[in-house]
Amino acid sequence: MRLIVARCEVRYTGRLDALLPEALRLIVIKSDGSVMVHADHGGFKPSNWMVAPTTIEESAEHIVVRKFAGKEEDRLDIRVVEVVSDVTHDMGEAAALEKDGVEAHLQELLADQPHWCGEGFRLVRREWPTDIGPVDLMCRDEEDGWIAVEIKRVGTIDAVEQLTRYLERIRLDPAMDVCRGVLAAQSIKPQARVLAEARGIACVEVDLAVLRGEREPDLTLFG
Amino acid sequence: MRLIVARCEVRYTGRLDALLPEALRLIVIKSDGSVMVHADHGGFKPSNWMVAPTTIEESAEHIVVRKFAGKEEDRLDIRVVEVVSDVTHDMGEAAALEKDGVEAHLQELLADQPHWCGEGFRLVRREWPTDIGPVDLMCRDEEDGWIAVEIKRVGTIDAVEQLTRYLERIRLDPAMDVCRGVLAAQSIKPQARVLAEARGIACVEVDLAVLRGEREPDLTLFG
DNA sequence: CTCTATATATCGAGT
DNA sequence: ACTCGATGTATAGAG
Structure with missing residues (x-):
């Protein structure tokens, strides 16, 4: 799991178009390819995201996450302006959640x-x-x-x-x-x-x- | 925003009962009080979470997140076994998301x-x-x-x-x-x-x- | 405050 | 692959 804290602008194109203006956010890249962009407020739903399976390309200033759902392409384009922190942690398997009461x-x-x-x-x-x-x-x-x-x-x-x-x-x-x-x-x-x-x-x-x-x-x- | 990577066991009690067995996970505490527990796989939905407003108590081995929804109490009990990383980042306001296509x-x-x-x-x-x-x-x-x-x-x-x-x-x-x-x-x-x-x-x-x-x-x- | 409608819903089970 | 039903649904908007 990779955790990046960075000033960034995020654009999503796919089922809809969405734009997150430049701001300081947390970017989480899970080892299965899921990507989340979280602001420092607003519940558990990411401001923007893409779930596995994805293909991730990274260059100096951009992280591009792609998904092929049917014929259409979903695309998450993260323009990274300034990196505050960038760390990777190796995690094992986390056991499944058990529920009761539904x-x-x-x-x-x-x-x-x-x-x-x-x-x-x-x-x-x-x-x-x-x-x-x-x-x-x-x-x-x-x-x-x-x-x-x-x-x-x-x-x-x-x-x-x-x-x-x-x-x-x-x-x-x-x-x-x-x-x-x-x-x-x-x-x-x-x-x-x-x-x-x-x-x-x-x-x-x-x-x-x-x-x-x-x-x-x-x-x-x-x- | 506080990012904790830790081996932990998580118990949720409220609308249902759920237990996450001990494993290495990411714990995110947003400045508005929202808390998420993420495994290194499985999309954008946290394994467990609680949205703001909450009250958070922390002791040596436990982080307890509480919420008062009506008469019932929702409670997230994180037993921290081993801390791998624990960092806090000060983030400003992130501008709102703009959408199109809905x-x-x-x-x-x-x-x-x-x-x-x-x-x-x-x-x-x-x-x-x-x-x-x-x-x-x-x-x-x-x-x-x-x-x-x-x-x-x-x-x-x-x-x-x-x-x-x-x-x-x-x-x-x-x-x-x-x-x-x-x-x-x-x-x-x-x-x-x-x-x-x-x-x-x-x-x-x-x-x-x-x-x-x-x-x-x-x-x-x-x- | 309640209630309705929406969601990149997500997720799982069954077909 | 597709549909249907459940979700700790969450979330926004109207009354």
């Missing part, structure tokens, strides 16, 4: 405890297939009525649209023509709730801590 | 040359308001029929959904109850095209180079 986990918890999605719900299957994609959970209630459940961390209008599309498809099957819809999320945006209710889709806010705290791993309704 | 520009070009969206189209106004958001262009054709145009760089299913929502609203007005819809984009995904055509929405692929090359800046149909 939607998949939420789906797992709700699959084990579908009653949080609605009174008396029992799971039929996860990732119920339709011809435009899988519904997160398919359940049945105490009267054997079908319910399609869409799970999100944040329930937005898009989630309501998505579930609506699934319901359209599912209801084409005469045996499921009155299938209900439930949107389950850790939080649901007010406008999404309005749209959902206008379409007869129920909204349920679920609490991850509650799901975890009351979890009974042994309980499997449909093994 | 959707706004496409909208500008099509507003000046609405005939690319359909034969005989003339512009009525940009950003036509509805109660759920603005339509990019509202046009009329040679028979004075209304057409709502949604502009995207890439036309996806979401774009079709968005335009469908707008059309629902627009058609509530008896004077516009047969308003047509056009999706204009540099490229349109096949599935989006299928959905659009199933809903009677026309699809138009536009070429940015053509729009620019044949542009007549003086021509304003509706000043």
